[in-house]
Amino acid sequence: MNSTTNMNTKSIKRKGGWKRYLIHLFPLPALAVYLLFIVYPLFSAFVYSLFDWDGLTRGAFIGIKNFIDLFTLEPFNHMFWNAFGHNWIYFVVEMVVQNGLAFLLAYIIYSKIKGTGFFKAAIFMPRLLSVIVVGFLWKLILNPNFGVLNKFLNLIGLEQWAKPWLGDTHTALISIILINCWFGIGFAMLIFLAGLQSIPSEVLEAARLEGAKGLKLISKIILPMMKQSITIITVFTFTQAFEAFELVYAMQGSEGGPAYSTDTLAVYFYRLAFGSANESEIGLGSALAVVLFIIIAGLSALFLRLMRRNDVEA
Amino acid sequence: MKRSITQQSLFYIIICIATVISIYPIFLMILSSFKSNIDVLQKPFSLPSSFSLENYKTLLDELPFFHYIVNSVVVSVVSVLLILLFSSLAAFYIARYNFKWNNGLFFIFLMGMMIPIKLGIVPLFMLMKNLHLTNTLWSLILMYTAIGIPLSMLILTGFFRTMPKELEEAARIDGCTDIGILKNVLLPLMRPALGTVMIINFIQIWNDFFFPLIFIQEETKKTLPVGMLSLFGEYSTNWSTLFAGLTLSSIPMLVLFLFASKQFMDGLAAGALK
Numbered sequence: 001m002n003s004t005t006n007m008n009t010k011s012i013k014r015k016g017g018w019k020r021y022l023i024h025l026f027p028l029p030a031l032a033v034y035l036l037f038i039v040y041p042l043f044s045a046f047v048y049s050l051f052d053w054d055g056l057t058r059g060a061f062i063g064i065k066n067f068i069d070l071f072t073l074e075p076f077n078h079m080f081w082n083a084f085g086h087n088w089i090y091f092v093v094e095m096v097v098q099n100g101l102a103f104l105l106a107y108i109i110y111s112k113i114k115g116t117g118f119f120k121a122a123i124f125m126p127r128l129l130s131v132i133v134v135g136f137l138w139k140l141i142l143n144p145n146f147g148v149l150n151k152f153l154n155l156i157g158l159e160q161w162a163k164p165w166l167g168d169t170h171t172a173l174i175s176i177i178l179i180n181c182w183f184g185i186g187f188a189m190l191i192f193l194a195g196l197q198s199i200p201s202e203v204l205e206a207a208r209l210e211g212a213k214g215l216k217l218i219s220k221i222i223l224p225m226m227k228q229s230i231t232i233i234t235v236f237t238f239t240q241a242f243e244a245f246e247l248v249y250a251m252q253g254s255e256g257g258p259a260y261s262t263d264t265l266a267v268y269f270y271r272l273a274f275g276s277a278n279e280s281e282i283g284l285g286s287a288l289a290v291v292l293f294i295i296i297a298g299l300s301a302l303f304l305r306l307m308r309r310n311d312v313e314a
Numbered sequence: 315m316k317r318s319i320t321q322q323s324l325f326y327i328i329i330c331i332a333t334v335i336s337i338y339p340i341f342l343m344i345l346s347s348f349k350s351n352i353d354v355l356q357k358p359f360s361l362p363s364s365f366s367l368e369n370y371k372t373l374l375d376e377l378p379f380f381h382y383i384v385n386s387v388v389v390s391v392v393s394v395l396l397i398l399l400f401s402s403l404a405a406f407y408i409a410r411y412n413f414k415w416n417n418g419l420f421f422i423f424l425m426g427m428m429i430p431i432k433l434g435i436v437p438l439f440m441l442m443k444n445l446h447l448t449n450t451l452w453s454l455i456l457m458y459t460a461i462g463i464p465l466s467m468l469i470l471t472g473f474f475r476t477m478p479k480e481l482e483e484a485a486r487i488d489g490c491t492d493i494g495i496l497k498n499v500l501l502p503l504m505r506p507a508l509g510t511v512m513i514i515n516f517i518q519i520w521n522d523f524f525f526p527l528i529f530i531q532e533e534t535k536k537t538l539p540v541g542m543l544s545l546f547g548e549y550s551t552n553w554s555t556l557f558a559g560l561t562l563s564s565i566p567m568l569v570l571f572l573f574a575s576k577q578f579m580d581g582l583a584a585g586a587l588k
Binding site for chain 2: 024026027029030033034040041042044045056101104108109111113118119120121122123125128129130131133136137138140146148152182186187190191193228232236245246250266269274285286289292293296297300301
């Protein structure tokens, strides 16, 4: 017994010196990669916005001129507000359609109908696809002449509804947004389901005993108790709506066509940064990046704080 | 919960419609990939008259699809491994030791979750160029590792904090080094958390389209999602081949999902809720 204790004390003492500092190497790989590829580029992007650019070569320091140009020169100014409006439409439609339906579906599954495992998996399945696959797949489905949707409409006698969905400036944006809803509804449904399941059953029982039923039960008891999931989904949807790029790019290219009717801020940013032909405007693109960052990070943080304040009061 | 028959039926109808809408496009995609082009264009609703693998042959023979697949696999697997390794080490360090900079460190990592990294793409592209990493898989691997670290750190740190210290103390008394503790005691217990991290990252990385689009121009180095662009550029009239390409890109994820659907869904939900 004594010999082992002595041995241990010796080994602990010997642990001084350089081996003790080995532990400090642990966070270094993660930190290095993270700082180099995430923090540094983001700060650089902000710095870039303060300079003049000629193609890929950096010119003189021009302060906030890029920002001023972005909002005063045409076509840049018009493009910004056009895309900005589309992002808001994206957000609102997704909140109502995707999240509204997701809540309904989560509620249905929550009420323990048979086969929940299957339904959950089936509705979630689109989420597994790459956004580019979703975009191209639906491009084929929505094709005016050979696509399944129009053929189906013709079959059931609704020919007047068979439109060139992606080619018409009136229908293109909403088509893309609805496809995004198709893609994302499974995820939102799972979050809401988790939220529903976290409500303690005693609360529901008590409410039911007091006669609360159906819609009243939902609005007065269930929704308030799901604040956390609702907040998460809202912030998430907002972030997605303002970062929307892949789907639009896949279906309509970098111009957000037809006639910029599907343009979003992220697509516009891509166009400025990597532009078509010799039109790359890195200075303006970087300025737009800063503006986008402020919008996304700023409004998300604001919203989160609002939600938290409501909790404290309650 | 007692519900009337009408209410139950209504629920069933709604959820069935939702299911059909969700699944049918995928079903159509897979089925069409086995049809001839004429059949796809003229009889889109019918089952294939004969199951032909012709389209897949075209994909592999005439397009660098094999390269796309290999690249996607390599990038996804290596990135996930690096994320797990780096995050585990860093999370262990933060959760288990009380150095005074630990809170700041943790906060720095967490901030990454709120950052829309796409906005830094111009400096990133230049960085990759300067490091001579454009057109290499490493540009993607390093990028995804960096992106995957914040959320993984969050999950793993939380997990480490809940591990009982007695296990560690017992191992230390037995003369284990710090690395030994990590390897022999904690790692086996970490499997569920590691699994969650793995799934969340694997889906995101496999399906990502943005970074390969920017960093990689060489056909043979592209990943599956970007390969789709080339496919649709070249074969825009041969729909059956297009469907085959879409299906081939999606099959790995779909098959994995069929085997592990519960883990997928629980993992993603858990990650988001944190």
